[in-house]
Each structure stands twice: as C-alpha cells, then as structure tokens.
Amino acid sequence: MALPRKETRNKNINKKIENLKPDTEDGKDEFLTTNQGVRINDNQNSLKSGDRGPSLLEDFILREKITHFDHERIPERVVHARGSAAHGVFKVYKPLAQFTKAKFLNDTKTETPVFVRFSTVAGSRGSSDLARDVRGFAVKLYTEEGNFDIVGNNMPVFFIQDAMKFPDLIHAVKPEPHNEIPQAASAHDTFWDFISLMPEAMHMVMWVMSDRAIPRSLRMMEGFGVHTFRLVNDEGKSCFVKFHWKPLLGVHSVAWDEALNISGRDPDFHRRDLYEAIESGNFPEWELGVQIVPEKDEHAFEFDLLDPTKLIPEEIVPVQRVGKLTLNRNPDNFFSETEQVAFHVGNIVPGIDFTNDPLMQGRLFSYTDTQLIRLGGPNFHEIPINRPVAPVHNNQRDGFMRQTINKGQVSYEPNSLGGGCPFQAKMDQGGFSSFAQRIDAKKVRERSSSFMDHFSQAKLFFNSQSEPEKNHIIDALRFELGKVETLAIRQRMLGLLSQVDRDLAQQVATGLGMPVPKAPEKPMNHSVPADGSPNRYKSVVKESGLPVSQALSMAGTIKNSIATRKVAFLVADGVDAATVTSMKKALESGGAVVELIAPRLGEVNASNKTAFNIKKSFLTGASVFYDAVYVPGGAVSIKTLAGEPDAVHFLNEAYKHCKAIAASEDARPLLKATYFGAALPDGKSKDSASSAGLFIQADTARLAKPFIDAIAQHRFWEREKIRKVPA
Ligand code: HDE
Numbered sequence: 001m002a003l004p005r006k007e008t009r010n011k012n013i014n015k016k017i018e019n020l021k022p023d024t025e026d027g028k029d030e031f032l033t034t035n036q037g038v039r040i041n042d043n044q045n046s047l048k049s050g051d052r053g054p055s056l057l058e059d060f061i062l063r064e065k066i067t068h069f070d071h072e073r074i075p076e077r078v079v080h081a082r083g084s085a086a087h088g089v090f091k092v093y094k095p096l097a098q099f100t101k102a103k104f105l106n107d108t109k110t111e112t113p114v115f116v117r118f119s120t121v122a123g124s125r126g127s128s129d130l131a132r133d134v135r136g137f138a139v140k141l142y143t144e145e146g147n148f149d150i151v152g153n154n155m156p157v158f159f160i161q162d163a164m165k166f167p168d169l170i171h172a173v174k175p176e177p178h179n180e181i182p183q184a185a186s187a188h189d190t191f192w193d194f195i196s197l198m199p200e201a202m203h204m205v206m207w208v209m210s211d212r213a214i215p216r217s218l219r220m221m222e223g224f225g226v227h228t229f230r231l232v233n234d235e236g237k238s239c240f241v242k243f244h245w246k247p248l249l250g251v252h253s254v255a256w257d258e259a260l261n262i263s264g265r266d267p268d269f270h271r272r273d274l275y276e277a278i279e280s281g282n283f284p285e286w287e288l289g290v291q292i293v294p295e296k297d298e299h300a301f302e303f304d305l306l307d308p309t310k311l312i313p314e315e316i317v318p319v320q321r322v323g324k325l326t327l328n329r330n331p332d333n334f335f336s337e338t339e340q341v342a343f344h345v346g347n348i349v350p351g352i353d354f355t356n357d358p359l360m361q362g363r364l365f366s367y368t369d370t371q372l373i374r375l376g377g378p379n380f381h382e383i384p385i386n387r388p389v390a391p392v393h394n395n396q397r398d399g400f401m402r403q404t405i406n407k408g409q410v411s412y413e414p415n416s417l418g419g420g421c422p423f424q425a426k427m428d429q430g431g432f433s434s435f436a437q438r439i440d441a442k443k444v445r446e447r448s449s450s451f452m453d454h455f456s457q458a459k460l461f462f463n464s465q466s467e468p469e470k471n472h473i474i475d476a477l478r479f480e481l482g483k484v485e486t487l488a489i490r491q492r493m494l495g496l497l498s499q500v501d502r503d504l505a506q507q508v509a510t511g512l513g514m515p516v517p518k519a520p521e522k523p524m525n526h527s528v529p530a531d532g533s534p535n536r537y538k539s540v541v542k543e544s545g546l547p548v549s550q551a552l553s554m555a556g557t558i559k560n561s562i563a564t565r566k567v568a569f570l571v572a573d574g575v576d577a578a579t580v581t582s583m584k585k586a587l588e589s590g591g592a593v594v595e596l597i598a599p600r601l602g603e604v605n606a607s608n609k610t611a612f613n614i615k616k617s618f619l620t621g622a623s624v625f626y627d628a629v630y631v632p633g634g635a636v637s638i639k640t641l642a643g644e645p646d647a648v649h650f651l652n653e654a655y656k657h658c659k660a661i662a663a664s665e666d667a668r669p670l671l672k673a674t675y676f677g678a679a680l681p682d683g684k685s686k687d688s689a690s691s692a693g694l695f696i697q698a699d700t701a702r703l704a705k706p707f708i709d710a711i712a713q714h715r716f717w718e719r720e721k722i723r724k725v726p727a
Contacts, residue, residue, distance in 0.1 A: 012328040014089055015389045016113030016142045023384040024332060034064055074339070075374050076125045079170055080136045082184070083119035084129075084218065084271040085338040086278055088327035090114050090141055090288070096322060099239055099292060100231035102351030104143040105322070113142040115385060116327060117341055118218040118274070122173050123184025128263035129270035130254070131184035132213045132476065137223035137245060138343040139325070142389045145430055149347040150243050151367070154215065155207040156224035156311040161200050161451050163362015168194060187483035196492035200451070202458040202500055203309050209476040210461075210469060211253035211554060216627075216714075217273050219284035219564070220252040227345075227360040228305045230353040230435055231292070238435050240298065240305055240355065242312055244289030244319050250558030252714050254624075255657045256475065261624045269625075275330055282564045282591075283328045289319035303457065304450035308359040310457055314551035337385045342371040350427075353435040377401055393422035458500045464548040466555035468717030474504060478511030490514060562711045563591030568626040568654075570647055570670075571598050571614075574636025577606035579664050579700045583630055586704035592711065597621045599644055607634050618646035623654040628711045631671070633664030633698075642670040652676070658693070658719045660710035665698035692716040 032040045040061060047059035055062065077083075089111040096105045104112045119136035120127065135154040140147055159169055171177075172194035173186050182188050186208070195201050207213070215221040223245030230238045254262065262269045277284060291312050293305065303310040331337035344367035345360060354360060371380045377400030380386060392404075395411045410418030425431030465473065477497070481490050495517045498505035502516070509516045550556050567587055569580060584594045596612055598604050601620075603611040623629065629651060631641070641647040651674045654661055663671055671677055681691045693716035697703035710716075 012087070012089075014087070014111060014113040016115070017087065017329065019142075019387065019389050020384050034061055035068070074376070077119075077374065078370060079121050080119035080138075081125045082123045082127050082129070083117045083136065083338060084274050085115060085117035085331055085341065086274060086284075086327040087329040087331065088114045088116060088283070088325060090139075090323060090325045092288075092323035094322070096231075096290075097233065099233055099241070099290075100351040101234045102143070102148070102231075102349055103145050104141060104148070104349075105351065110144070112144075113389065114325060114327075115140045115142075115337070115341060116325070117338060117343070118270070120184065122186065126267075127184035128267040130214060130259040130263045130267070132186065132208070132256070132259065132480075133184065134208055134213065135215060135218070135221060137221070139223070139245070140341065140343060140347075143349055144390055145349040146390045147347045147386075147388045148349045148352060149343045149345065150223075150225050151343045151345050151363075152223050152225045152243065152245070154221040154223060155204065155212055156222075156226060156242075156244075157204050157207065157457070158226055158308045158359060159195075159201040159204045160198065160359065161307055161309055162358045162447065163366070165198070166359075166362060166366075169198075187480040189484050189486050189489060192481060192484045192493060193486070193489050196489050196496060199454040199496060199499075200309050202454050202496055203461060206458050206461040206473065206500065209473045209480070210465065211472050212251075213476075214253050214256060214259040215270070216252040216254050217249075217277075217564075218270050219274065219277060220247055220249050222246060222251055223286065224311075227308055227357045228293075228355050230355055231290075232351055232353055232435050236436070238295055238353065238437075240293040240295070242291040242317075244291070245286040245325065246289050246319070246321065248285040248287065248558070249561070249563065250714075251554050252557065253554065255715070256472065256479070258624045258657050261622070261653075265622050265624065274327075277564055278327060278330050280593075283326050285327075286325045287321040288323040288325060289321050291317040291319055293317060303453060304448060306355055306357045306448075307451045308357055309451075309454070313460070313546050313549040315546060315549055319551075336383075340375060340380075340383050341385045342367075342375060342380050342383070344368060344371075348432075350430060350432045356437075379403065395422075455499050460546060460549060461552050462501050462504060464550065464552040466553055466717075468720060469553060469555065470504070471720065474507045474511070477504075477508045481508065481512055487514075491517065559712050559714060561591065562587065562708055565592045565627040565711050566625065567592050567594050567628045567630060567711065568621065568623065568650070569594060569596045570629065570631050570641055570650060571596050571604050571612065571634075572637040572640035572644070572647075573605050574634050574640070575604060575606050575612070575632050576634035576637070576664065576666075577608045577610050577612075579632040579634070580606065580612065582700045583632065583662075583704055583707075586701070586708065587630075587711075590708050592708075595621070595626070597650070599640065599646070604637075607636070618644070618650060623650045623659070624657065626654070626659070627714070628660040628662070628707070629654045630661075630707070631663035631667040633666040635666055638667050638670045642673045648673050655694075655719065658715040658717050660693045660695075660707060660713070660716070662695040662697070662703055662707040662710075664700065664703070665696060668696060671696065692718055 032043055034040060046055045046062040048055050091111050092105050092108055094108060104110065117136065117138045120129065120131050120133040121136065122133055123131050137152045137154050139150045160166065173191045175181055175183055176188060176190050195205060225243030228240045228242055231241045232238045266272065298305060345363040346367060354364065372378065375383065379399050379401050382403040395413055397406060397411050408418055414420065427433050462470065462473065481493055484490050490512055491514065494505050494509050494514065497508055498516050505516045571580065587594055595616055596614055597616045597618060598614045599618060601614050601617050604614055605611050647670065651661065651671065655674065655676045668680065671680055679691045679694065680696055681694055693710045693713070695703055695706055
C-alpha cells in the first residue's frame, strides 16, 4: 500500500495491545534466523552435492523453510470466510447498573479494548467485498471480567428460526456442489429453491434484497446482535435486550451496478476503505444501542421475542444509546489477528445471559466446535488475539500447541495439595452464575405456534422503504430470480412475495415475464406445527399494528456530513489551479478526501505554472471509487478532457450512479459531451430529477456550499427515473 506509514496505528495502545506485545515480532535491524534461532548465512541457495548436484537431505535450513511453507494454510471459516478487522476501544456513557452488573457497562472511566471483524457470509476468503450478502459484525470485548463477544450481523433478523436448518441454509447458498458455481452469490437455483420452501425466511429476504446488502463502507453500516439476550443486575433481576451498533457516519450503500463494477476493479474495496480510514486517523465510530424489555413484557408483543426472524420496531421500544465503539488501530498481521480470531456467542460475562431463542441455542454449540477444526485443537483460546486480558486459571491441561506452563502438582479440584486453588468465585467476587430461569416443559421436537407469522414484518419492512429503496428490492429480486433456471422455483417465490406485497410480486413477475399466482401459493411450510393443522397456522398470522417503521429505511439516515467521502477531481494539463485549490480546501475542511484523476500519471501542469502530482489515472481510478466528482476550470484542460472518452465515461457513470457532480462554468463543454449534458442546470431544464445534485458555477466559493450539501445527501436516486444511461 502506497500510504505513508503515519504512526497513527502504533499510537493507540490499550490493554489488549499491551497483552499482544510479547508475541509481536519485528525483524527490523535483526539477523535472519531459523526457527531455532540460528543465524542464516545464505538464504539464496540450498545445500548441494556440487553446484550442479542434487540437494542434500541434511539441509535443515531448506527443510525447515519448505516444511513451514507447506503447512501455511488453515481451513477458511465455513461461513463468513471473507473478513476484515480492526482494534479499538469501547466506553460506556453512563452506568447501566439498573439493568446489568457487567462491569464494562457500568464503569464510565474504563476503555474496554475490542477487536471487530466484519465479513461477508457466502464467499470464500478471496471473494469480492461487494457481493450482495449479509455482513457479519463480530465484536470481541476484552473486558476485565473476561471476553464478551457480540457476534452479530448488519441486519437485525435471520433467515431461519431454528439451528436445525442452518447447515441446509448454508448448503443452499454456497456454490452448488456439482460444479462449485457461483462464487459469493445467492443468485442461483439451490438458494432460491430452499428459500421458496421456507416462508420463515421472507422477512430476512426483504433485508438481503435491499441496499443494506451492498454497503458503501463497513464504517457505514449498522450492527445487530439479532437474538434477544438477557441483562442481569446485581439483585439477580433480568430484563431482555437487543443489541445495536449505530454508525456515526450514517447508513449508506452503493448502487448494484456500482457493486458489480467495484467487484471487478477492486474486490478489496471495503477492506481497503477500512484500512485506509484507520491509517489516516479517520477512526470509524458506532454507538452501542440497547432496546430493553422488562421481564414482565415477555409476551406483550405480536411476535415472540425468542424468534430471530423478528425485530422489535424502534417505534415500540426505542434504542437507547449507551456507549461508543471506536476503531483506532489496524492489525499488524492479517493471519495472526484477523484470520485466527475466534468469536463465540457463548462468550459472555456476569451481567449478561442467553435466552431460549432456538437459533442462538444452536450457535452456543457451533462456535467452539468450528474453532476446534479450524484452529486445530482445544488451545485456540491461547492464541494471542483470542486470549482475554482477564487472568485465566483452571485445571484444563495439555492438548495440541499448549502454550501455558501450569506450575505445581495439582490439576484437579477439589484438592488439598494445592491449597484448594484455583478456587471458585462467589457471585459477589465476580463468579458467573446463570440466570435462574424457571423451566417446566415437556421435551418436544416442535416449533412454537408463536413463531408462525412469517409475513407481517416482511410487509412492515417493505412498506417502510422509500420509493427508490422499494425499486432496488424489486430490481434485486428480478436479478436474483432471473438467474434461477428452474421455473417452478421462480413461481413459488412469486407466490411468497405476493403474500408480502401484491404489487412487489407483480413487478418482479413482470421482470421475469411470468404471471403472479392468483391466490397466494400455499406455503410449503416446514414450520407448520407437527399436527399440520392449517387453522393453527392461520390463526397466528396477524397484521402488524404498525404501518411503517422509519428506522427500517435508510432514507432518513444521517446526512449532515461529508466526513471521509471521496471526491474525484478530473484534471489535465492547463487546469485552473485556483479552482482546484479552493474546492479542495472547502471539501477537506468538511473532512472529505480529494483525489486528482488525469489521463496519465505523473504531473499535471496547471495554468499558473504550478504542478499537481497525479496518483490515479482514468485507467487505475474509476468513478465507482468516489462519492462525487468535481471538474475544475481551465479551458485547455477541459478541451483535453472533452476529447478523452474515459473522462466522459467517468462523468456518465457518476451521473448514472446518482452522485453529486459539480463543475466550474468553463467545464460546460466537457459536461455537454456527456449524455446528461441536456440536463445541465442553466435555468431552462424542466426535469428537476435529472439536474438534482448537478451544479455548474463560475464562482468556486459559491459552488462549494451546495456541492458539499449534495455530497452529504449521498445519492440522488430520483435520477434513476431517467433510464437512458449508456454508462
Ligand atoms: Fe454464525 N457462524 N452461525 N451467525 N457467524 C460462524 O463460526 C452458526 C448466525 C456470525 O468474524 C462460524 O468462527 C450457526 C447468526 C458471524 O469470525 C460458525 C448458526 C448470526 C460470524 C457459525 C449461525 C451469525 C459467524 C463460522 C445458526 C448473526 C463470523 C466460523 C444456528 C447474529 C465471525 C466461526 C468472525 C461465524 C455458526 C447463525 C453471525 C460455523 C450454527 C444468526 C458474524 O460457527
């Protein structure tokens, strides 16, 4: 990476970073050695019998080097294989003692170290960041009372209600087993075959077909714990809680066409964005939100709090923002930290507990189990990134790769020889004690009837979307189902969609050239109770009392800042230096990042004899990497750019992707060469949708203000109404 290694990364030290230090190696100013510490004198040649002879088995240096290389790979995660991570800290705003005794949620002075890994779900380790997919949002908090992991996603619900279906879901979405196609995509027959037979997935399907599945940045997405957890206070009283992470930069996405383009041009787009933001000191921030439900209200909702396909609308239970997460340091080594980090829903601390959500219950088994194979044995908790900052003392011993040297004769409890140590902690000494939930039930293999309404919240989500968001969902479904080859699967999906919204189903059907089934297709519902009674199913299908929930739409997200937005300036020799400098200054004072793009690399000579260094050309840069475009003045520069098809394409594409575009008045000939040239704001344009977010003005200072406001708006989706886009 060409970035100057500004030492922001090493400035931010926390307790966990200290904890990692003894294991952190730096070869600077050191001799090359073997793993046994023997200095190596020749790292170019193997030991041979004569300079043209065979290599000798005794060459311990060659053998060691090759052997280690041969064993470098470990299995990738069975899901969430593709990920990027960062270190940071969490601090609570005010004590939450009323709800929980967890120390890190009560001590406003302590900065709890965290390690956060973001991921896509379906693709392999090397797949594109921009796949249409759920994003993992896994947070490990190294609290003084032990590690607490919130292993969440960027969507608040899930596809299935019971862990029993997880391997089926993942087998369906992963590349098909006979030909390993497609990579990192749900647009294929097996996924939609499964979904079309699982009505419980419909709410999640709405989320995953929405723009939430193609984030602009990992820094601009929400996180959700998904399941309902419990908080437990000092008196042993419990309440239910849903965890949220709210990004301070707002929630933003790219356009689908952009995502496709980025996947080819820079499949590491999100990873690079996170890395560069942290490296340049633009630390991503989220607030921790909690929705608290008192124990007595467990059954007060139209849905079951234990059902992970349901959310609690924020209008019904507001999200209280209780603390802040800041990511302020990139990992030093991708494999050691990002790849070897092992999250587990079961990593909780006193003051937090589980519920009986049957999806969560299955996860409590799965995460340790998967680490045993992925990381190779029971001591993965000793890998530096995984070990807590809280001390560890117990009688667990041995196993592959054991690091800890446990002293003494005793590895059992009770003991007298070791003085009874290590001893159990009473609750007031911080000992964990599970919430004493009363359970009196028959052992059954059944789905609760309170889990049977699969459509109300799917409808609520769809109804809550703005018009462009709805259109994007329709487009996404047309794309995904259009890739499905089996007509019966498309047909079943249209049947399910018609139960969410008739118009939605109709529009998707039009794109597929198929009719919507007249009556809703009877769901082939594996979730129907064992007695199979259709009445029982119907009786629990209720319309949600809430017509829309604003919080479900991205339209109302934070749009008051251009911090960290990337703006491309299109320049060529003869560019007017004053317009470049003054616009750059205006944008950078709002926190935006400016990059100059020219027909070639090297230097561009500006009108006043100054030169600008060019790091990106039209070949290495592309409009999809930027949030907005500015064309500075300078007649010579504009003439060159107007004759440069790549420059015209750059603008056409930025326009197509609904981005803010500003230009100096003398850039008009270049803009005229674009297909939206007719929509330039000159007072004559009738079509306000086409000129929204488009500014042309001689006075740079006057131009900067509306341009900045427009960049903060993120996208001008209304332009999509004009579908005459050749880009
Ligand atoms: Fe996971 N999930 N999951 N999951 N999950 C894994 O654990 C699993 C679920 C999530 O960055 C695996 O270490 C089951 C919901 C994230 O390292 C595995 C079920 C949610 C990550 C596993 C679920 C998640 C994982 C694979 C249903 C959102 C990446 C590698 C019963 C709340 C963590 C690993 C990271 C990873 C199992 C459902 C989030 C196999 C069985 C719901 C963010 O253990």
